[in-house]
Amino acid sequence: MTRPPGLSVRLKLTLSYAGFLMLAGALLLALWAVLQTFFQHPLIEDMRSGIGGAFAPGRSATQRAFGLAGAGVLAFLLVFGLVGGWILSGRMLAPLTRITEATRLASNGSLSHRIRLPGRNDEFRELADAFDTMLAQLEAHVSEQQRFAANASHELRTPLAITQALLDVARNDPGSDTGELVKRLGFVNTRAIDLTEALLLLSRADQRFTREHVDLSLIAEEAAETLLPLAEKHGLTIETSGDITPTSGSHALLLQMTTNLVHNAIVHNLPEHGTVRVNTAIRSGAVELAVENTGPKLSPQLVSTLTEPFQRGTGRVRGDHAGVGLGLAIVKRIAQAHDGTLALTPCPAGGLRVTVRLPAAPS
Template identity: 70%
Template sequence: MDRQPGVSVRVKLTLSYAGFLMVAGALLMGAVWVFLLRYVPDRAKLYNPDDRPNGGPFPIRSALLEAFVPKAAAVLAFLLVFGLVGGWFLAGRMLAPLTRVTDAARRATSGSLAHRVRLPGRNDEFRELADAFDAMLVRLEAHVAEQRRFAANASHELRTPLAISKALLDVARTDPDHDTGELIDRLHTVNTRAIDLTEALLVISRVEQRSFTRERVDLSLVAEDATETLLPLAEKHGVTVETEGDIAPAVGSPVLLLQLATNLVHNAIVHNLPAGGTVWVRTAVRPGTVTLTVENTGEPVAPELASTLTEPFQRGTERIHTDHAGVGLGLAIVQTIAHAHDGALTLTPRPAGGLRVTVELPATAAQADG
């Protein structure tokens, strides 16, 4: 925003300090003068043989006023100079922390997010501001790094199906006798993957903007809907799905929370044992929060691998070679939706194999009060 040039805060504070000092000095001089008037008579008979040979009343107040006013004016002039000089240095000292925050903000504006204010000293308003600004820079730097990594990964993932499509088309051009049906099937598979990836990216983008309408949602009903939708897939893989739990009222987008539950149940089904696997879907109510937990059997998952599964395009090595590897954004979408609802996502490897995924969301006001 373009602004007209104005007086600096340091000058304003200097003038304020000097003005306050002048007012205080003037009040002090006025109080002294009033105090003197109470105890000094207006006229008194003082005999000065040189000036008043006949003797007469001497005007004490007038003489006192003539002596007091020049001294008071000199004191006020000194206070003005002292207030301006002292106020200038005092204002500079007081505003020094703010100057450091401003410099850090300018660096951040130019793209340097690694700089920190790190204001020393005990806690006060300026240090609270500096600490809050440093915390903002930490989050902003991490967010920018995550966005850059996400953009790079997305570009790589989108380039792969496009390159495959180009290669298939080149084969069809150079070899007219190639099986057209096989070529079309492969192109259909590749394009479907590209479409799924694009839609997943759009979902993440919309969710991060938090532009959705919030309303009361029962997570237990959401879990049941997701489970019923995926029952054919579970039967195809020979996986048993068990759903149980309490009514879990939360506030959020029914569509997005259904997407969250569907992604979790889908992952639990397709990344399970080859046969005889089980998926448990549970909802629970805790003080101030509600939880949705999806747990499945499967191969053991290393803790260091589990901590990376929510990152975009991260997949376990055992998942890449399956027919349901997906686009690598299932749990990333879940985490984005959970964070957009002020919730948290926790992934815990099961000792017997498989994974336990828990989504914790704030409960409704009535539930939290109860």
């Protein structure tokens, strides 16, 4: 939230208690002035001069009365100070009570609650806004993890269900083709293994890793060379170009990221005579890896969902390389782990351009 600048809580407390003490001092001065006026009255002076020595007992009585009055005033100031200080501190610390209540609700699992502290900006409101931001991020993260767990369970259940169905058919039909059954079971098992490995890689992408000096252009060439046989199998051409792009990170993770991008560009391409372009560049203090392919036109709505786990572009996946729906999700997670960003842009003529921006390292 954008708030106008305001006084700090520390300054507010200082001014409040200073004003309260000044008020107490003003009351004391006023009382002293009243007493001074009383004792300087002409009648009091005449009594003091006329009575002479007999005035001493009266003066003692007056002093006792003044002492009692002073004690009463001090008692009044004590009570007034306690009550006033309690009220003032309660008003000043009321935001802290709301923050504490929100923290208690969050600890009990309620992440949808927000403090939304009103008023101008100060330390308490900065704390409340930061806490609201943290709650929003936690709620989004928990929701994402719940969706991911549900989708992962569904994806893992599918090959298991297919395996069970194939085994049931073979059990009920002893004369069925065993070779065909083994082939299908092998295909389903391979899909389950690929999905499990992708899930493990996705979980490891957020873990700490040793950073080293790497050249993203060399990693791009390595990934393109590794996947060249797959591209030739589908009649595609891979074009690599660009500048030396030094960055800092994990060579293994960045190679996996680039390999996923090139692999996606191959399997989500034209049926034949398609192209995959891999380019590296340095722009505005950052290194860029761009992977672009040919293919059908894609809507911005579809492109915006492709980085979500288990999202597959309808009609864009080859039957022999259907994937597990985690390629771009892994790319996004690795880019974020390297303090980078991922951008997906549909090409006007068809296909998709994926751009990864990472912080540049000194050459």
